[in-house]
Amino acid sequence: MNTQRSEQLYKEALELFPAGVNSPVRAFRSVGGQPLFFERGEGSKVWDADGNQYIDLCSSWGPLISGHAHPDIVAAVKEAAEKGISFGAPCAYEVELGKLLVENIPFIDKVRFVNSGTEAVMSALRLARGATGRDKIIKFNGCYHGHADHLLVKAGSGLATFGQADSAGVPADFAKNTLVAELNDLGQVEALFKANENEVAAVIIEPVPANNGLLLQTKEYLHGLKALCKQYGALLILDEVISGFRLCFGGACAHFDIEPDIVTYGKIIGGGTPVGAYGASKELMGHIAPDGPVYQAGTLSGNPLAMAAGAAQLRLCKAPDFYEGMATKTAAFADEINGFFSEKGFPMKMVHIDSIFWLSIGSTTPPTSANEIDAKAVSAYAELHRSLLEQGIYAAPSGYEVGFVSAAHSEADMQKITEAFKVGTERMVNASLLEKQ
Ligand SMILES: *Cc1c(COP(=O)(O)O)cnc(C)c1O
Numbered sequence: 001m002n003t004q005r006s007e008q009l010y011k012e013a014l015e016l017f018p019a020g021v022n023s024p025v026r027a028f029r030s031v032g033g034q035p036l037f038f039e040r041g042e043g044s045k046v047w048d049a050d051g052n053q054y055i056d057l058c059s060s061w062g063p064l065i066s067g068h069a070h071p072d073i074v075a076a077v078k079e080a081a082e083k084g085i086s087f088g089a090p091c092a093y094e095v096e097l098g099k100l101l102v103e104n105i106p107f108i109d110k111v112r113f114v115n116s117g118t119e120a121v122m123s124a125l126r127l128a129r130g131a132t133g134r135d136k137i138i139k140f141n142g143c144y145h146g147h148a149d150h151l152l153v154k155a156g157s158g159l160a161t162f163g164q165a166d167s168a169g170v171p172a173d174f175a176k177n178t179l180v181a182e183l184n185d186l187g188q189v190e191a192l193f194k195a196n197e198n199e200v201a202a203v204i205i206e207p208v209p210a211n212n213g214l215l216l217q218t219k220e221y222l223h224g225l226k227a228l229c230k231q232y233g234a235l236l237i238l239d240e241v242i243s244g245f246r247l248c249f250g251g252a253c254a255h256f257d258i259e260p261d262i263v264t265y266g267k268i269i270g271g272g273t274p275v276g277a278y279g280a281s282k283e284l285m286g287h288i289a290p291d292g293p294v295y296q297a298g299t300l301s302g303n304p305l306a307m308a309a310g311a312a313q314l315r316l317c318k319a320p321d322f323y324e325g326m327a328t329k330t331a332a333f334a335d336e337i338n339g340f341f342s343e344k345g346f347p348m349k350m351v352h353i354d355s356i357f358w359l360s361i362g363s364t365t366p367p368t369s370a371n372e373i374d375a376k377a378v379s380a381y382a383e384l385h386r387s388l389l390e391q392g393i394y395a396a397p398s399g400y401e402v403g404f405v406s407a408a409h410s411e412a413d414m415q416k417i418t419e420a421f422k423v424g425t426e427r428m429v430n431a432s433l434l435e436k437q
Contacts, residue, residue: 001390005049009037030398031385041068043408046394054394055413059404061396062242062267065326065355066316067408073271076312080304088299093307097269100314101279104249107259108279112288113302117241117266118146120276121204123296124262125150127278128202128235130294131287138179138192138203138234142370144211145204145239155180183215183369186224193232202262203229204237207252210402211242212370213378214351214358219256226258235284241266241276245314246404247354248323255354271313273306322407326355329414330405333357336418337425346429347377350421355405359384359425362434373400380432387424393417 013020019027021035028035037049044067046056056068066073080093094113101111114120125137125148137150145151153163153175162176179196181188183205193200207222209215229236238260244251245268253259261284266276279285289295300306316322334350334357341348341364351358351366360366362377381399388395393416395403405414428434 001052002050003034003036003048003052006037007034009049010034025396025398025401028397030379030400031382033386033389035397036389036394043067043069044406044410044413052392054389054392055409055417056394057403057405057417058394058396058401059406060272061401062246062404063270063272065246065268065404065406066271066313067406070271070312070316070408072316073309073312076271076308077273077305080308083304085305086300086303091302091304091307093304093311094302097307097311097314100311100318101265101277104318105253105263105279107253107281108263109282110285111277111279112285112296113307114276114278114296114298115274115300115303115306116146116276117239117264118148118276119298120241120264120266120278121145121151121237121239122148124237124239124264124278125202125204126296127262127280127284127287127294128237130292131284132201132233132235134199134201134234135177136179136196136199137177137201138181138189140183140205140209141180142183142212142215142373143204143206143209143239145206146241149174150178151204153178153180155182182371183209184217184221185369186221186228189225189228193228193234198233200232200234202235202237204239206242207238207240207256207258208243208247208353208356210356210358212400213360213367213373214353214356214402215368215370216351216353216366217368219258222252222256222258226260229261235261237262237264239264242356242402245269245317246356249314249317268313268317269310270306271309273303273309275306275310316407323354326405326407326409329409329411330355330357333405333414333418333421337421340422341425344426344429346425347434348425356402357405358402359399359421361399361428377434380428380434383428383431384421384424387427388420391416391420391423393420 152167154166163178165175240251244265262280334352337350349360362374378399
């Protein structure tokens with residue numbers, strides 16, 4: 001594989017950006033080797049700067065549910081761009097995208113658009129704090145909610161202790177307002193509520209935790225969280241930045257039949273452009289400026305290009321049967337691979353929900369909380385990643401990241417991916433000390 005041009009660009013990028021990248025995982029640190037620079041994408045495929053073609057399973061980390069450069073989205077962006085790239089004033093595209101949400105998501109009366117998932121979550125938490133007059137929040141180990149200060153926090157030394165900053169630069173004063181529990185354990189959440197009575201503004205969770213492996217939770221657990229929130233006067237924030245419009249149009253909320261107090265979106269909602277959103281009841285959204293005292297603003301929020309792309313994407317998602325094919329393709333792939341693993345005695349499981357999948361390495365039982373993941377086993381993923389690249393498959397450059405199947409992945413693509421995973425996992429098992437079961 002010739003990657004000369006990528007290597008040259010990376011060399012230049014290293015002089016310009018920390019680790020040569022504008023978001024850490026792109027640096028390939030956990031899989032070794034050098035990042036590829038991409039030049040073009042179409043449907044399920046991407047081409048790097050040297051012209052190598054790959055079937056893409058990273059899907060820009062989730063947004064590209066219709067594949068790369070879908071003609072409807074490209075046309076919408078072109079049309080919007082020709083009419084003006086930004087106004088900093090209201091535009092019709094906002095109303096169009098807003099209606100797609102309010103008319104289709106039952107618990108959203110009003111929504112506010114922002115520019116990223118991080119911003120959506122940050123704003124949702126400010127709203128929860130502003131509406132309840134409380135400062136503390138509860139989050140879960142293994143859930144990612146973007147890089148806002150009070151969310152880069154890990155569990156302290158014991159249950160019911162204050163959180164500790166998970167990044168340099170996060171003031172301890174911020175971290176102490178973030179309480180951290182393990183997933184799939186309502187008892188821990190209840191204990192935190194009891195130890196912090198009348199102090200917890202919100203519980204925030206990814207209803208389908210998909211940023212640290214795929215840690216599937218049960219419907220009962222999520223409904224249990226909602227009941228605890230109600231009991232202790234806190235709000236439930238479901239962070240649907242990945243799962244929204246991914247599991248189905250109504251996301252995990254529809255899938256698990258649960259209504260949060262506040263929902264956050266990102267990724268798919270922008271059709272590949274930078275969009276985030278948070279939505280809630282009329283009453284809660286009434287706290288947002290200028291209607292209410294919770295300030296939140298954005299120079300480029302509701303940008304016409306981004307709104308047009310998002311609306312085009314969500315219209316595609318609304319089409320009948322849009323989701324069915326993706327879930328079927330993903331399940332067939334996972335079943336075939338899991339059959340292969342049991343035949344070979346490989347200690348692995350392809351975990352999946354709808355069009356999201358993740359390879360659990362080191363255990364055939366899918367983990368349901370972050371502390372059940374065997375970090376040493378996951379490090380073997382580097383070998384699989386290399387093998388997939390050589391076979392023309394671009395998977396996320398970390399064993400903790402999930403893969404995404406899109407509407408653009410054909411049966412032939414899925415076949416190729418399945419065979420490549422068989423070859424790659426075999427190579428990974430042979431190269432590592434993973435014990436066969
Ligand atoms: C990606 C992600 C975020 C952060 O979104 P950005 O657009 O990267 O800021 C927040 N929450 C979840 C669940 C995510 O997957």
